[in-house]
Amino acid sequence: MKTIFNVEKICGIKIGEYSLESIQNNPNFIFENDPNYETVVLYSSEGTVINVNSWIECANYVEGGWTNGLITSSNSEMYYFLFLTGLLLSLLGYKFLQKKYVEK
Amino acid sequence: MLKNKNFLKVLFTILLLLLPWSLNSSSTSEVTIPVLSTENLNFYQKNTCEISFFSFINTNKIFENIEIRFDSYGEMECFGKIQYIEPASNKYVVFVGSHSLISIALQSIIWLTLISAIKKKGSNNKFLLESFLTSSLFLLHFVGEEAFYSQLNLNYSKNFTSDNYLLFGYFMTFFLICYFISEICSYRLENLILYIPFLFLINGAFINTNINFFVVVLVFYGFKNILKFEKNVVVINLTYVLLMLFWVNNDLAIHSYFDIDKLNGFSASTNNDASLIFWNLTFLLVLNGLYFLTNTCPKIDFKKLFDNFLISGFSIVFFGLLASYNIFLNRIIYFYFGQNKSSMLNLQSIEGNTWRGFSSSAEMIGEFYGVILLITFYFIYVKKIKLNNYQIVCLLFILFGFFRANNVAALTTLLAIISFLIINKKIQNRNKRFLIYSFLTTLLVFTSFFILRQNTYSYMGQSVVYEGLSISNIEITNNDNFQYVDRLLSERDYLSILDLFEEREEISSSLSFLTKTLSNQNNISYIPNPVAIFGTVALFINRAEKWGTFFAKYDPGLAEFYLGYSPLNLVNYNYDNQIVSNGLVLPHSSVLSFLVYFGLVGTLFIIFVLILKVYRNRKKNFLVNLILIFLSINFLKSDALLYVSSFVMFSFMLFLTEKEVVYEQ
Numbered sequence: 001m002k003t004i005f006n007v008e009k010i011c012g013i014k015i016g017e018y019s020l021e022s023i024q025n026n027p028n029f030i031f032e033n034d035p036n037y038e039t040v041v042l043y044s045s046e047g048t049v050i051n052v053n054s055w056i057e058c059a060n061y062v063e064g065g066w067t068n069g070l071i072t073s074s075n076s077e078m079y080y081f082l083f084l085t086g087l088l089l090s091l092l093g094y095k096f097l098q099k100k101y102v103e104k
Numbered sequence: 105m106l107k108n109k110n111f112l113k114v115l116f117t118i119l120l121l122l123l124p125w126s127l128n129s130s131s132t133s134e135v136t137i138p139v140l141s142t143e144n145l146n147f148y149q150k151n152t153c154e155i156s157f158f159s160f161i162n163t164n165k166i167f168e169n170i171e172i173r174f175d176s177y178g179e180m181e182c183f184g185k186i187q188y189i190e191p192a193s194n195k196y197v198v199f200v201g202s203h204s205l206i207s208i209a210l211q212s213i214i215w216l217t218l219i220s221a222i223k224k225k226g227s228n229n230k231f232l233l234e235s236f237l238t239s240s241l242f243l244l245h246f247v248g249e250e251a252f253y254s255q256l257n258l259n260y261s262k263n264f265t266s267d268n269y270l271l272f273g274y275f276m277t278f279f280l281i282c283y284f285i286s287e288i289c290s291y292r293l294e295n296l297i298l299y300i301p302f303l304f305l306i307n308g309a310f311i312n313t314n315i316n317f318f319v320v321v322l323v324f325y326g327f328k329n330i331l332k333f334e335k336n337v338v339v340i341n342l343t344y345v346l347l348m349l350f351w352v353n354n355d356l357a358i359h360s361y362f363d364i365d366k367l368n369g370f371s372a373s374t375n376n377d378a379s380l381i382f383w384n385l386t387f388l389l390v391l392n393g394l395y396f397l398t399n400t401c402p403k404i405d406f407k408k409l410f411d412n413f414l415i416s417g418f419s420i421v422f423f424g425l426l427a428s429y430n431i432f433l434n435r436i437i438y439f440y441f442g443q444n445k446s447s448m449l450n451l452q453s454i455e456g457n458t459w460r461g462f463s464s465s466a467e468m469i470g471e472f473y474g475v476i477l478l479i480t481f482y483f484i485y486v487k488k489i490k491l492n493n494y495q496i497v498c499l500l501f502i503l504f505g506f507f508r509a510n511n512v513a514a515l516t517t518l519l520a521i522i523s524f525l526i527i528n529k530k531i532q533n534r535n536k537r538f539l540i541y542s543f544l545t546t547l548l549v550f551t552s553f554f555i556l557r558q559n560t561y562s563y564m565g566q567s568v569v570y571e572g573l574s575i576s577n578i579e580i581t582n583n584d585n586f587q588y589v590d591r592l593l594s595e596r597d598y599l600s601i602l603d604l605f606e607e608r609e610e611i612s613s614s615l616s617f618l619t620k621t622l623s624n625q626n627n628i629s630y631i632p633n634p635v636a637i638f639g640t641v642a643l644f645i646n647r648a649e650k651w652g653t654f655f656a657k658y659d660p661g662l663a664e665f666y667l668g669y670s671p672l673n674l675v676n677y678n679y680d681n682q683i684v685s686n687g688l689v690l691p692h693s694s695v696l697s698f699l700v701y702f703g704l705v706g707t708l709f710i711i712f713v714l715i716l717k718v719y720r721n722r723k724k725n726f727l728v729n730l731i732l733i734f735l736s737i738n739f740l741k742s743d744a745l746l747y748v749s750s751f752v753m754f755s756f757m758l759f760l761t762e763k764e765v766v767y768e769q
Binding site for chain 1: 146149152179180181205206259267269270272273276277279280283
């Protein structure tokens with residue numbers, strides 16, 4: 001599911017039957033242009049750019065780790081971590097003050 | 105003041121229950137959400153992480169062709185929203201975002217809020233070191249089980265880099281959970297242990313993780329127990345650590361992923377060093393934690409414990425029925441009760457078993473209900489305690505649950521113990537008692553004979569070996585003797601099969617040993633072969649096939665046979681010898697599971713300790729001993745000790761043998 005989820009987010013909904021496996025096992029496979037497919041620009045992690053002209057070509061590259069640059073990892077986990085750290089420090093501070101002043 | 109506090113708690117809980125699932129993304133707040141159909145599938149697939157779970161449920165009121173799954177592989181913003189919809193052959197699979205960090209926090213808050221409803225008693229409140237150690241241990245787990253967690257977390261990485269916020273967030277989440285455990289549980293320490301029966305209702309499995317909330321609580325208090333540095337505790341723990349050195353350094357094949365399925369939260373998903381260290385320590389700390397909690401309670405109020413058993417048993421049936429009412433409740437119950445498996449969505453046939461979801465196995469819940477009925481009988485018959493109306497209502501539900509669990513072994517054991525109690529009370533004369541027991545034993549032997557008489561002893565004795573060889577991967581298909589093995593098997597020519605596969609590894613070491621012992625040419629006449637007795641017993645209790653499968657898989661070397669693979673580790677057992685059937689194949693006996701964990705020496709030692717404890721305290725805590733005997737007999741043919749709730753209940757009862765127990769407050 002996860003792969004399809006990413007592929008369809010970048011390449012659009014899969015229309016028709018394609019077998020990615022058969023393509024990946026064939027090093028001489030040549031992708032045919034799909035005139036109905038709107039060209040998608042993909043980027044590798046090294047910054048290389050490629051234009052893909054069919055859904056299956058796009059899916060093949062996305063499977064290989066290419067992205068359209070639009071799916072960026074959100075910072076939510078960082079904010080979550082900062083929030084937890086802040087909460088913990090506040091609680092510890094509160095506890096420390098409570099021990100020092102209230103319980104005395 | 106107190107009423108206001110409770111009202112706020114209830115309000116807070118309701119908000120937490122509903123809010124995370126009802127927040128739409130701002131961009132879809134003004135859009136009309138269509139009913140899910142082939143035509144509208146595109147809308148849902150385009151608007152990933154935009155539509156809340158509530159809005160989806162509200163729009164799609166008919167769920168016949170919809171399956172809902174919680175999917176943690178996504179960003180945090182997706183939590184509680186529809187992440188993706190996948191069309192399958194005759195249904196749609198709807199993935200609801202459930203990022204693991206938020207799930208862990210949300211589930212913990214709910215469960216801790218529930219714990220806060222327990223009456224306060226106790227005050228020990230140091231937490232810093234214990235919290236640090238506990239969260240570090242769970243961090244080790246997160247890093248160690250890479251194959252498991254990388255499938256479930258989009259940004260998973262085990263590297264300690266400055267931008268690995270998932271890892272830091274994970275550590276911080278557990279640190280905060282420990283803080284609140286300390287804040288909430290410590291003030292209730294003296295009462296906490298009496299609420300153990302609720303572990304069967306709230307299973308405590310964190311969704312899409314291999315962690316159980318109650319294991320975290322026990323690990324936290326386990327550290328507390330160890331840090332007290334009591335002499336006896338130190339000696340036992342050090343001995344265990346020595347064994348750990350053997351388990352961790354044992355040179356075995358490492359398997360990166362084992363599908364733990366319903367063992368979630370109490371079993372290793374890989375056997376690499378980090379994982380083994382985590383699970384071995386966790387086992388030790390859980391026992392330490394339980395010991396600490398049991399000892400903190402000065403007197404065990406069995407009446408309170410009984411009440412909690414009744415409420416928990418009743419609630420399992422009640423919420424089980426509720427979960428079958430509709431898919432939304434089913435999913436919410438799955439999430440907030442921390443179930444290992446979802447409840448069923450049907451009230452007919454097997455699906456009508458209301459315990460499904462709350463319990464991982466029919467045996468386990470049958471034993472739980474059996475324990476409740478045993479305590480009830482003891483209270484009414486021996487202690488002459490009258491039940492009130494609400495207890496009777498609870499009991500009716502429990503009887504229904506027990507009936508649906510269809511656990512014949514639990515029923516038989518329960519009847520046997522009840523008969524024992526009646527005979528002992530009614531007949532004071534020892535000779536008469538002896539006569540009655542002799543009569544009943546003879547009756548049992550004759551009944552068994554009539555049940556088994558359609559088979560010969562020879563046939564029955566071979567059952568485990570036959571089943572084991574049948575499921576072993578020993579088919580020969582590429583030579584002239586096609587189906588040769590099948591013929592040898594049907595002729596029960598086990599020695600020829602062993603000869604044929606002597607140089608190969610298809611037959612496990614344990615099955616090979618059993619087969620050789622069974623076919624031993626030097627058997628002494630009139631003395632039954634031990635394997636034949638074992639096979640006959642297995643067939644009688646309907647375990648021949650299951651145990652045959654166990655021995656077909658169980659392939660230890662000499663060292664592992666004596667000392668085991670290590671606790672909570674079924675990885676090597678599962679992979680070391682492949683058999684015909686795939687998937688999770690459990691031993692179907694807690695004794696056999698412990699044989700895998702601790703080897704022959706460890707298992708015999710545990711059985712010895714159990715017998716010694718029961719014998720020593722036979723007069724002190726009679727009811728506790730009866731429960732232990734009831735459970736031990738049932739564990740011979742059930743896997744219950746592989747699950748947190750059963751393991752905790754059994755260990756608690758074991759610790760209870762030496763505690764002071766009161767029946768009336």
